[in-house]
Amino acid sequence: MSNLEIRPAPVRRSVVVKAGVERSFAAFTGNIGRWWPKSHTIGSSPPANVVMEGRAGGRWYEVSADGGECEWGKVLLWEPPTRLILGWQVNGNWKYDPAFVTEVEIVFTALEGGGTRVDLEHRNLERFGDRAGPVRDAIGSDGGWLGILRSFAANAEASEG
Amino acid sequence: MSRRSSSAATALAALADPTRRELFERLRAGPRAVGELARGVTVSRPAVSQHLAVLKAAGLVRDTAAGTRRVYEIDPKGLGAIRAWLDDMWGGALQSFSAELDKEIDDGEKTNSSD
Numbered sequence: 001m002s003n004l005e006i007r008p009a010p011v012r013r014s015v016v017v018k019a020g021v022e023r024s025f026a027a028f029t030g031n032i033g034r035w036w037p038k039s040h041t042i043g044s045s046p047p048a049n050v051v052m053e054g055r056a057g058g059r060w061y062e063v064s065a066d067g068g069e070c071e072w073g074k075v076l077l078w079e080p081p082t083r084l085i086l087g088w089q090v091n092g093n094w095k096y097d098p099a100f101v102t103e104v105e106i107v108f109t110a111l112e113g114g115g116t117r118v119d120l121e122h123r124n125l126e127r128f129g130d131r132a133g134p135v136r137d138a139i140g141s142d143g144g145w146l147g148i149l150r151s152f153a154a155n156a157e158a159s160e161g
Numbered sequence: 162m163s164r165r166s167s168s169a170a171t172a173l174a175a176l177a178d179p180t181r182r183e184l185f186e187r188l189r190a191g192p193r194a195v196g197e198l199a200r201g202v203t204v205s206r207p208a209v210s211q212h213l214a215v216l217k218a219a220g221l222v223r224d225t226a227a228g229t230r231r232v233y234e235i236d237p238k239g240l241g242a243i244r245a246w247l248d249d250m251w252g253g254a255l256q257s258f259s260a261e262l263d264k265e266i267d268d269g270e271k272t273n274s275s276d
Contacts, residue, residue, distance in 0.1 A: 011248045015255040017262045027262045035261035037253045088247075104251075118258070120251055128243050 010123035017116050021108045024116040025081035028106065029054055033063075052086075054078065060086060071096040082108050088122060102127055175219035180204055181212045185235070188222060192234035220244075 017024050027035075033049035047062035047070075058075040073089035073096075086104040091097040102124040109117045175181055184198055199209040213233055216222045224233045 009244075011244060011251055013248070013251045013255050015259045017259045018266050019262050024262065027265070028258060031261075035254075035257045037250075037257050118255060120255060122247055122251060125244055125247070 010121050010125065012119070012121050014117060014119045016111065017118060018114070019116060020114055021110045021116045022081040024118060025084070025108050028108075028118070029080075029084065032060070036062075054080075073101070076101075076103065077105075084108075091128065100127060175215050175221060178212070178215075180208075181216055184209065184212055185216060185221060188233060188235050192232050194227070194230040194232050196230070198233065 019027065029052050032052050033047075036047070036050040038047065048065045049063040050060070051063060052058065052060040053075065056075055056078040058078070059071060060073060060075065061069050061071045063069055071089065073087035075084070076087050077083065077085035084106045086106070087101045088104050089096055089098060089100050089102070091100045102122065104120065104122045107119045109119065111117055180202060183202060187193060187198055195206070195210055195213065198213070199206040202209060204212070213222065213224070217224060217233075222233050222235055224231050226232075
């Protein structure tokens with residue numbers, strides 16, 4: 001791990017919705033297939049649905065039109081209606097990898113006037129560096145993705161040291 | 162690939178060029194001005210600037226002005242393409258979530274008021 005130690009900033013995104021926290025949490029977790037953008041999927045064909053099992057240890061996955069399932073990860077923390085942590089277990093090679101876990105925390109905060117602020121943080125992105133091996137073969141060159149990640153690592157260490 | 166990750170594809174395409182890969186490799190040692198980077202490569206200095214612009218557009222390097230010089234370094238804040246892809250994905254997902262939920266609420270209000 002030490003020579004691949006890097007600390008990229010987490011991805012942080014927020015949105016305000018008109019609904020209260022309970023309804024917002026229910027819509028986010030129970031109806032994910034209704035709102036998930038079709039442009040961002042892992043499977044080889046556009047998904048017909050996206051499903052999240054509402055419990056710690058549950059799965060979340062996309063379902064393609066032919067019924068095939070493509071895992072995204074596990075539900076790591078389930079605290080309705082205010083907090084949720086999902087494991088994003090799709091690695092840098094765009095493949096589900098049970099040994100690879102990055103965390104996506106979603107916090108639902110009640111606002112005055114009845115709305116809800118939804119704050120999302122996707123963290124542990126440095127772990128993409130540790131699991132990037134297969135991508136090197138896909139690119140077919142030592143100057144490929146693994147090399148890039150090592151460069152980031154070396155540079156981040158240098159700038160922090 | 163384009164459907165799932167245009168930015169990752171951009172980054173990989175940027176590094177498919179041997180000159181750009183060499184420039185990127187040189188930046189591993191630390192920040193470098195354009196003039197330093199241009200020394201010892203076979204292409205002209207304007208071409209080096211163009212290659213650096215491509216790397217920057219792909220999210221792989223960033224630049225700062227130091228007096229009259231422009232200094233390039235590997236962007237330490239992210240894993241470039243993967244991070245950009247995730248940022249774009251979550252931004253789009255939350256917007257889509259918000260729009261769907263607000264639409265449900267508006268539809269519900271219309272239904273209630275017509276009762």
